[in-house]
Amino acid sequence: MNNPTTNNRWRTIDIVISSVVAVAFGVIFWAWGLLWNGPADAIPLPGRAVLYGMWLVPAVLGALIVRKPGAAFYTLSLASLVSVALGTAWGWSIVVQGPLEALGAELAFAAFAYRVYRLPVALLAAVLAGVVASVYDAFVWYPGTSWASMRLPYILITAASSLVIAGLGSVVLTGALAQTGVLDRFAAGRQRAAV
Amino acid sequence: MTSLLSPVAAAAGPLARRNPVAKLAAALVFTVPLLATVDPLTPALALAVEIVALPFFGLGYLAVARRAWPLVVAAFGIVVTMVLFSASRSGTLLLALGPFDVTTGVLTTALALALRIFAFALPGLVVFATTDPTDLADALVQNAKAPARFAIGALAAFRLVPLLAEEWQMLTLARRARGIDAGHNPFARLALFGSTAFALLVGALRRGGRLAVAMDARGFDSGLPRTYARRQVFGGLDLLLVIGAGTLSAGALTTSILLGVFRPLLG
Amino acid sequence: MSEVVLRDFGWRHAGRKAWAVRGVDLRIAHGERVLLLGGSGAGKSTLLAALAGLLPEDSGDAEGSVEIDGLDPRKARERVGIVFQDPQTQLVMARSGDDVAFGLENRGVPAAEIWPRVGDALARVGFRYPIDRATAALSGGEQQRLALAGVLALRPGLLLLDEPTANLDPAGAALVRDAVARSGDADTTLIIVEHRVAEALPLVDRVVILEPGGGIRADGPPAAVFGAHGDHLADEGVWVPDRPLPTFPQSRSNSSDIFVRVTGVAKSNRLAPVSMTVRAGEVLAVTGPNGVGKSTLALILGGLLAPTSGRVTALGERLPPHKWRAADLTRRIGSVFQNPEHQFVTNRVADELAAGPRRLGRSPAEVTAVVDELLERLRLTRLAGANPYTLSGGEARRLSVATALATAPRLLLLDEPTFGQDRRTWIELVALLAALRDDGHGVVAVTHDEDFVTALADRVQSLDHAAPDRAPPHGAPPHGAPPLGEQSGSASQVEAPSAPEVAGPAGAGLVDRP
Numbered sequence: 008m009n010n011p012t013t014n015n016r017w018r019t020i021d022i023v024i025s026s027v028v029a030v031a032f033g034v035i036f037w038a039w040g041l042l043w044n045g046p047a048d049a050i051p052l053p054g055r056a057v058l059y060g061m062w063l064v065p066a067v068l069g070a071l072i073v074r075k076p077g078a079a080f081y082t083l084s085l086a087s088l089v090s091v092a093l094g095t096a097w098g099w100s101i102v103v104q105g106p107l108e109a110l111g112a113e114l115a116f117a118a119f120a121y122r123v124y125r126l127p128v129a130l131l132a133a134v135l136a137g138v139v140a141s142v143y144d145a146f147v148w149y150p151g152t153s154w155a156s157m158r159l160p161y162i163l164i165t166a167a168s169s170l171v172i173a174g175l176g177s178v179v180l181t182g183a184l185a186q187t188g189v190l191d192r193f194a195a196g197r198q199r200a201a202v
Numbered sequence: 203m204t205s206l207l208s209p210v211a212a213a214a215g216p217l218a219r220r221n222p223v224a225k226l227a228a229a230l231v232f233t234v235p236l237l238a239t240v241d242p243l244t245p246a247l248a249l250a251v252e253i254v255a256l257p258f259f260g261l262g263y264l265a266v267a268r269r270a271w272p273l274v275v276a277a278f279g280i281v282v283t284m285v286l287f288s289a290s291r292s293g294t295l296l297l298a299l300g301p302f303d304v305t306t307g308v309l310t311t312a313l314a315l316a317l318r319i320f321a322f323a324l325p326g327l328v329v330f331a332t333t334d335p336t337d338l339a340d341a342l343v344q345n346a347k348a349p350a351r352f353a354i355g356a357l358a359a360f361r362l363v364p365l366l367a368e369e370w371q372m373l374t375l376a377r378r379a380r381g382i383d384a385g386h387n388p389f390a391r392l393a394l395f396g397s398t399a400f401a402l403l404v405g406a407l408r409r410g411g412r413l414a415v416a417m418d419a420r421g422f423d424s425g426l427p428r429t430y431a432r433r434q435v436f437g438g439l440d441l442l443l444v445i446g447a448g449t450l451s452a453g454a455l456t457t458s459i460l461l462g463v464f465r466p467l468l469g
Numbered sequence: 470m471s472e473v474v475l476r477d478f479g480w481r482h483a484g485r486k487a488w489a490v491r492g493v494d495l496r497i498a499h500g501e502r503v504l505l506l507g508g509s510g511a512g513k514s515t516l517l518a519a520l521a522g523l524l525p526e527d528s529g530d531a532e533g534s535v536e537i538d539g540l541d542p543r544k545a546r547e548r549v550g551i552v553f554q555d556p557q558t559q560l561v562m563a564r565s566g567d568d569v570a571f572g573l574e575n576r577g578v579p580a581a582e583i584w585p586r587v588g589d590a591l592a593r594v595g596f597r598y599p600i601d602r603a604t605a606a607l608s609g610g611e612q613q614r615l616a617l618a619g620v621l622a623l624r625p626g627l628l629l630l631d632e633p634t635a636n637l638d639p640a641g642a643a644l645v646r647d648a649v650a651r652s653g654d655a656d657t658t659l660i661i662v663e664h665r666v667a668e669a670l671p672l673v674d675r676v677v678i679l680e681p682g683g684g685i686r687a688d689g690p691p692a693a694v695f696g697a698h699g700d701h702l703a704d705e706g707v708w709v710p711d712r713p714l715p716t717f718p719q720s721r722s723n724s725s726d727i728f729v730r731v732t733g734v735a736k737s738n739r740l741a742p743v744s745m746t747v748r749a750g751e752v753l754a755v756t757g758p759n760g761v762g763k764s765t766l767a768l769i770l771g772g773l774l775a776p777t778s779g780r781v782t783a784l785g786e787r788l789p790p791h792k793w794r795a796a797d798l799t800r801r802i803g804s805v806f807q808n809p810e811h812q813f814v815t816n817r818v819a820d821e822l823a824a825g826p827r828r829l830g831r832s833p834a835e836v837t838a839v840v841d842e843l844l845e846r847l848r849l850t851r852l853a854g855a856n857p858y859t860l861s862g863g864e865a866r867r868l869s870v871a872t873a874l875a876t877a878p879r880l881l882l883l884d885e886p887t888f889g890q891d892r893r894t895w896i897e898l899v900a901l902l903a904a905l906r907d908d909g910h911g912v913v914a915v916t917h918d919e920d921f922v923t924a925l926a927d928r929v930q931s932l933d934h935a936a937p938d939r940a941p942p943h944g945a946p947p948h949g950a951p952p953l954g955e956q957s958g959s960a961s962q963v964e965a966p967s968a969p970e971v972a973g974p975a976g977a978g979l980v981d982r983p
Contacts, residue, residue: 019423020414022351026359027410028403034366035399040272042395052283085356089363092330094269099233099326149283150240150467151311157287183400186816187858189407191484192525336563354571358561364605365557369811375773376811379804381828381876383795397814404858405810412558419521419551420561420619421575431570431583 015121017075020192025069025082032065033089052149053161056141060165060172063136066112067129067177072184072195076121079132083109104143111139124195130174137169138162215260217443218332222341224440225333228447229325235451236321239458240465242314245321247454252324259332266327273323277316284312335360341434350428358413362406369405373398471538471548471626471658473497473520479532479683480515480524489515491532491683502659504669504691507679508705509861509891513662516679517629520660521551537627547576550625554632556612559619565607566591566600569619576623590622591615594648608759610641614648621652630661634668635889638759638917642668664891667710678702706891715896716924717903719751726750728880728911729770729802734779740765742779745930747880752902752912754922757932763915764807764884766932770913771804771882784879796828803873807884809865813857818849818868821857825876843871847901863894870901880911887918899925 039061069082087105115132116124141162152158181195190196217225236248256266285302293307339357342348377383377394384390417423458464479491490512497503505513518524519535522542537545553559562568569587578586587600594614598607607615613633620628630649634642642665649672653659663669676694680686687694695702695709703709726749735742740762747753747770757763768774769781772790781789784801793801806812815821822840831839844850847867852860857868866886873881886902887895903925906912916922922929 017351018414019351019355019418020411022355023359023414023417024407024410026352026355027362027406027413029356030359030363031366031403031406034363034370035402037367038370038399039395042391052279052287081352085359089360091326092335092360093363094272094327099229099324100322102230102326103234146467147237148280148315149287150315151289152284152287153289157283180400180403183816184403184407186856187404188856189404189411189858191482192411192528197484334563336567354561357563361561361563361604362557372806372808372811375768376804376806377814378773378795378798379771379806380812380814380872381795381799381825382814401811401813409558412553412555413561415518415523416553416559417561419523419546419553420572420623421546424546424575424577426575426577428574429577429580429583431567431574431580431587433580 015076017073017077021073021075021078024193025073025078026085028069028072029065029082029085030089032086033093036062036086036090037093053157053164056161056164057168058172059140060133060137060168060170060174060176063108063112063133063140063169063173064177064180066109066136067132067173068180070112070116070132071124071129071177071181072190072193074121074124074194076117077113079112079116079136080106080109083112083136100147104140104147107143108136108140111135111137126175126178129178130170133169133172133174133177134166136173137166140169141165215258215332217255217258218260220443221345221434221436221440222329222333222338223345223434223436224443225329226338227444229329231444232447232451233322233325235448235455236318238455238467240311240314240467241458241463242310242317243458243461243463244454245314245317247457248321248451249317249324251450251454252321252328256328259328261328261331265331266324269327269331270320270323273319277319280315280319281312284308284315336432337434340430340432341436344430344434345436351422354422358417359410362409362413365409366402366406370398370402373401471545472499473627473658473660474536474539475516475533476535477533478516478519478535479530480512480519481530482515483525483528488512488532488683490519490679493533493679493683493685495677495685495688497658497660500655500658501675502653502673503661503675503677504666504673505660505662505677505679506666506702506707507686508681508702508707508893509863511679511681513679514631517551517631517660517662520627521549521629522546523551547623548626549629550620550623550627551629551631552613552616552620552633554635556609556616556636559616560604560612563604564600565596565598565602565604565615568604568615569600569622572619572623586622587618590618593621593652594618595651608641608644609637610644613637613641613645617645617648617652625657627658627660630659630663632662632664634663634665639919640759646672664708664889666708670710678707681705703892706893708892714920714924715899717899719927720907729781729783731770732780734766734769734776734781736762736765736769736774737777740769740776741932743930743932744779747911747913749879749911750906750909751927752906752914752925754926754929755913755915755932756917756922756929761932763932767804767882767884767913767915771802772798773804799825799876799878800829801878802880802882803876803878805869805873805881805883805886807888809869810858812869812872816856817853818855818857818860819844819853821868821872822875825872829876839875843875847871862889863891866890866894866898870898874905878910880913881905883912883914885916885918886914887916887921895920 063083065086066079066083070079084106087101091099091101112132112135115128115135119128145158145162149158149161181190184190185196188196232248236245256263285304285308288308288311291303291305291308293305293310295303295305296309297304335357339353343350343353377398382394384394455464473496475493475495478493479488481488493516505516507513520537520542522545524531526543535542537548542549560568561571566587569590570583573583573586591600594617596611596614596618604612604615634645637645646668653672659673661669661673670691674690676687676689676691677685678687678694678698687698699709699712703712727746728749729747731743731745733742733744734740743766755763755766765774769776770790772793775791783790786793790798790802813821815824819840822843823836826836826839844853847870849864849868849871852864857865860868886898890898899921902912902914914921
């Protein structure tokens, strides 16, 4: 009775927790906007892409916690929707871009049949999401800018940022959350020693 | 914060009363085709249509302007990016800045992208300002056949947003009470932000766990087919809204093609 | 009507070494009304979760059997309704009527029947608002009433109440009790876990006491049970009725040192102008109805919020507290929040205690000394390496008090320090505060708890909601004077919307912490 079931059906707690992660990040992004409204915008692109990975954390984190097919997709898409509702600068376009990035992450987990949730897969998911995000931006928001000096560095920096923040960062974050006991109903939380 | 969330129009305008899924679909159908081009005329036309449509959604211009000001910042950012990194600096030279020459070509593209930000953002703003989240969830389930458990789960979590926002303020105050403040050092601010975000996540996850148990206790996972206490109907007028949005969008694109201004995104 | 039978039932949560509940043999007949008690750790919440069929199937270990009308609880879920203690995490929808309808929708009740049943349920609990009232605009007590309505709409045969008034102020608790009394009928079996025992007694006819570690200690009518086991129970922390609490009067005469002087301080929309003083060697209780701004005042006194008008002068400093650097603030005024988890910044208890002194630049040797002393004093030594978020409610509260004391402030501010405490931790905390007061610290406590005021407060500052433009309220005379209920205006504030200051307390969730 101690092993978690490995079926792919979403329990209520899976749905609620991924929704809550999405919504919490919506609030975190809002708070981020409050914090950096002036200063960050002064940094010219592609330098600003260094923190891009932050926007992709919900996808990887959602999947690492819930470990069900579609977790990455659902969590990031909902987080995007909540961001739009709370009013981010890029607004509505995120409703289209968010799910696309989320699909990128989802692909990585799907490639391992939704059975592996260790660091390498998380990194892959993060990078895929980051590449989709930055390529979308490069074509949709920055057409007409030079590939050599702007778009290619932008994509590379975003990919690196995603790797570190959304990939490695999500794994570390999951571990830290597990230590607080909030993930006890999930496989991610069972790494905690018996109390 | 809550003023950003609460619907502003309270169904004052005829279009605001349309089915939420219709409004969402109309917004998507109107904006996505705009991505096909990089000329300034198309988004300008689209923006004009949107501005004219605002009163029909029961939204006042002042209310919209207040919610739209972050877009101004983003638009400015794009203009700067274009000036710095434009690939082709064709057209008449306006300002000689060496490698950052400002030409009419550069400004046209910059203008197009800036207009696009507004043209793209406004429909989303309108949808969220005139739609109650419960109604949207209901319509997604009943009319768009979205999975009910996810829609309700999302709705229940969304209800926690104002609570989490308040909690963020509390957590910030609590950190000051612990002797932690960041001053102007950006790294310290980042660290403080991270610590606060982590605490928020822990609190949110704890709440989520309890919420899930409470929902199950009221039969959420009963497996029985759900019934609907609030009906959402998708009727002829709603379909008309979606078709109308599509037509207008196509119209804007056609106009710029006919006038020879059209510049495709790819190629 | 439902019958409950437990035979040697036990449960252990995943990842725990100890059994939450063990060896429980219990039979509850149709229509009985039972109060379930036991010290903390006795497994009351787990037992209710088991009856509601909410224990996870895929983790944890079970022993024995539990049956409701002969069925496994997971199969008998439609016969059971349960109300939990935190109103915010039980309400699902944004509008009141929709929330009650939620359960009916889940069970596939035909649409035509839904709204009549919603109306019925709301009337049964005495809910006074229209069905489109926003749930966020309800007070805690009203939210719990709504939660009860949501459960009753499903017509359960067995109604379980898991500390329904734990997160509420006395006014809210009264609302809920009234709703339970009103809506009860002879057909519903009721099992209630409630720490305010005296107030739950009128609702029940039988008391069952769980023994921590296993089994049932006592079972029978209230008078008999409390007569035989009352003292032992009180020692374990149960709020046995009619047992007096110790008082801690001031040991020396009124000191003259004024720590903080507040003149005409107000915060727009949240706090009407207040003037008061806070002195050394004195416990000041700040009281008032919900929504009047007690927590806002505590934040202003603590230098965490700037007032929109008025002046605060503290500890001889020229600048007001909200302008001090955070490190200086910790040396002078310590704030203990209502929810201890808001203040955790590290992942080990020992590091939490060390964080403050380290920021002040104390030497490692000094830091260790302070940490060890506090761990000892607040009985946290065994938990020194634990993650703060895994602590129980009482332990978390002690830790948050300890972290405030680590930087040796002269004034300590506490927001609802006795919220949700059992009798034992309550007495401990009050004794600790009395000791601090006797050492010369100033203590200010924002509180709803009348027992706390009686036991400890040397002066009471009552914030009155009724007249924001009246002359500032005066402090009431020391304990022994007429009860606070006679202060004007408080009784009418029952319907005040839940203000940010009445946040939920730490942990004490359903199954994550017994």
